[in-house]
Amino acid sequence: MLGPQRRFNVAKPFELEVPEFEHLTYQVEDHMGIVTIRRPQALNALNQDVLMELAAVSEVITQDPLVRVAIFTGEGRAFVAGADIAQIAGLEDVFAAREFAILGQSVFNEIAALPVPTIAAINGFALGGGLELALACDLRVASRKAKLGLPEVGLGIIPGFGGTQRLPRLIGRGRALDLIFTGRHVPAEEALSLGLVNRVGEDALETAKELAAVILKNGPVALALAKEAMGRGENLDLQEALEIEADLFGLACATQDMREGTRAFLEKRPAQFKGE
Structure with a gap:
């Protein structure tokens, strides 16, 4: 269980070591820890390296006493367009594929378990693993141009980073089966009506910051x-x-x-x- 004194009350000057990241940035702004995935040439697709960096930044957020809300977003026109298809195509057998799924699930479980409220600022495509990352966050806000979906069945696979479990828990089994069976991309307003996102705005990050500012007024x-x-x-x-x-x-x-x-x-x- 989270110890209130251990997490927030810092009795002496605290110097946090933040590792150097290749595929994401981490900055703290007004008690908001903002993580931006930066692999725009691949629409921020999740490969093993990105997943490991997400695990590392989750540990940083857990240790950072200045952070009281964490926001995850993507650079460019995608939040995260999915898992890296080239890496999936290279999986040679059942066991290698299972290990890749377990890696993604473990990382997203760490994000879900963060001791602060988390918000996914969905600035564009959130497909496959990208939507699964958003589902691991407590709240989701989307820009009006965002597209969300779990299109894995069109590749002959299924969601493997928690989508088959977190999505029905959030929006119900029937609606989740509709999205998974069709693999369709859902626009932001429909995602709002489905309960898939909490808010829609012109700019996802700014909308997330506005939501975070309201949350930060509380204990x-x-x-x-x-x-x-x-x-x-x-x-x-x-x-x-x-x-x-x-x-x-x-x-x-x-x-x-x-x-x-x-x-x-x-x-x-x-x-x-x-x-x-």
Whole structure:
């Protein structure tokens, strides 16, 4: 479980080592950790190197006490156009293909488990592995020109980075089967109506930043605990899930952020949360 003191409260100057990335950039802006995948010549397609860098940047975000919301986006006209087809075509047997799928699943599981809210800023094509990356984020915003889909069956394969599992959990089995069986590309407005994205705007990154700014007004420990409660409880029966919620509610009430939040409400002023 996330320890509020361990994640946000830094008692001494903190120097974070950020590795050099070849295929992505990482920057922190107003408590937003912004990850931009930069392989535009391949429409940001995911090969093994990109996946390993996404795993590394996830570790950076986990350790960075300045980051309270993480945003993932892509450079150019694609968010991520999918897994690298050349690499998939080179998979020689069942075992190699399975290992590639497990790599993608593991990386996206790390992103899903980040202790801060995560937003996919879908600036263009989010297909195959790209949509699976977006599905691993907590929230998704799309530009009006975005196209989303899982077209793998047209290549004679199936989604392998979590798409067959996360998509039906998000939009329902029937709608997910429609998208997977047809392999069609869904425009942003239809994605919004399906519940596949949360918001649509002219500029995906700016829309994501606006959403993040609203989230950042709230207590960072409370956000982390709310995310943990939903994640741990979603596959349990209701009573077990409610017990987890009660435990985490108790932890939230033991924080200085709770004292500040309730005091600020009673004093009719904005709260100044410190993540403690």
